[in-house]
Amino acid sequence: MKKTIKAAVVGLTGVLALTACTSAGGASSDSASTINVVGFSVLETANKAEFSAFQDTDPGKDVEFAPSYGASGDQSRAVEAGADADVVHFSLETDMTRLVDDDLVADDWNSGPTKGIATSSVIAFVVRSGNPKNITSWDDLVKPGVTVVAANPGSSGAARWSMLGAWAHVVGAGGSEDDAKHFVSKLLSNTPVLPASGRDATSAFLEGDQDVLITYENEAILAKQSGSDIDYVLPDDNLLIENPAAVTKDAPQAASDFLDFMESAPGQEIYAKYGFRPVEGIDGVTVPEVEGANDPSDPFPAPQTLYTIEKDFGGWSKAADEFFADGEDGEPLGIITDLIAKSGSDAQED
Template sequence: MKMKIKAAAAASVAGVLALTACSASGSGSSENTISVVGYSVLEAANKPVFADFQDTDAGKDVTFKTSYGASGDQSRAVDGGLKADVVHFSLETDVTRLVDSGIVDKTWKDTPTKGIATSSVVVFVVRKGNPDNIQTWDDIVKPGVEIITPNPGSSGSARWNIMAAWAHIVGNGGSEDEGKAYLTKLLDNTIALPSSGRDATTSFTEGNGDVLLSYENEAILAKQSGADVDYVVPPDTLLIENPAAVTKDASASAKDFLDYLTTEPAQEDYAQSGFRPVIDGVKVGEVEGANDPSDPFPTPDKLFTINDDFGGWAEVAPKFFNDGSDGNPLGIVPQLQEDTGKQGEE
């Protein structure tokens, strides 16, 4: 790695970004206690959303119990018995797992935002001043560039990152073989595969690697928290859409809270934490930590989407990420991880 941040600053930022993962388990929730199970990056962003919901008539006297972690791990935990009233994950497939097991109703996407509560784009987080001049997807696979990205086996963020990299090749007219060759270069340059997006950010802010593949909102939060980093929105990238749903036995208060997530006040709160609004009419204002606080969410030159460009997660998940546990062949990414020896946290 070409540049280390100071140990004291790294420790401070790591403390701010550390995951508390308060337990949401229990035999059940009362009408006024909402158990929220989410992916790790949401932890800081949810705090003002909770507080503002509690100031509404629907949220009066409501309290929250929370659990945060890697999106796939959180989904599997709920499937295995972790109590949840509201789930807010990185990937649609982490909700559909719960639909398949009967925990979430199959109509969960029947909302004005099609079940999406937050959104972002894939960016490059770099050292302050961008000393390696990393601007494009081609730059990060140059020899000697050290990449950190979460593990796609557990992290939703990692899967968005991988698909953004794939889109750079195949979405721009390249063949699937060229896409695989690019992902191989990316994995060869990867020095760590932490279990979650938050763990990956902590590793990077502690001084590891030259570039972190991450959510734009996570990069903004890192800067808000004092990390000595910058970030680059590449000319072509992928729209990240994070779903939320209630479980079948959730209380009326939980359903009210789910509805609240896509209101203007909640989306304003999420925007201040670096998320792009999922509805129109949100008064974003200035966003501290953004490259341009007065224009925090610029439109990339080319913005790919999972649904429009790759057929949706129902097609993407088995093709790219199948882990072989169902008896079917490995997906493209686990196979490349096996071929490159980059299969887990390092």
């Protein structure tokens, strides 16, 4: 059967609602009681519950929210360009440091108990119900005849985590850099189109007939919670995904109060209900049963091997340039950027 893929979804009537990415700042506010939240694409459903719970607290009384969601890199660049933002919550640390460098976020944003991390996850492979291709590991993704959906690393944090997870799979098992390049090239050859964001990739998979979607574990769980007829697999060797959040320098006190709530035990328990793993550094978090997880009573099993950006890639400040540099100002292309350019995969943008 010929495989098809939709890189952009217009008028989607499926179970996962999309938020338009055309206005990164959300509604502008003249009142300190309105918080402009700029986030990466897959936060929307969980944040609705997070907002509501905060509004039930004393600091959240009379607070309103003006949220905006899109591909993490695009959202960060929009704030840099002047979009309204009080709380920023991105997929990648580099999307936060862009705003630090532009003097929009304080340089000590990551000095607290969670080191600035507000949500956490791992990589998941979303497959058709019953897993007809028997996808269980990274190696299954590069087999002939397997068609993959992944987002565009140029705009999407989900895609950068996914590609580094594939790289770690090879190098972490003793493979060379050339071995890892060959593996990622084979993966890209099975990935004909790269949608702009993690949410766009999910929508393309749900509307298409591809075999597997590489995404966040929380996105896989949300898809099942929303009634999608899918299953998901966690590879035994995985990558810890850490999503940073901060307030901007001119944000009202209500924004700092909300960030504190996000990074509290009650805030983390709400995010957990929607598939995000609680972050380290927060005491008193009780993991709830999670509808849609493979085992709702034990929703977040520990992978056999869990790589991290800091330990295995030297941190995002090193990994971003090494793997994803875009070649501006005469710089060489990053390893993954170069492999995508050579692969023929169609990288879509918002």
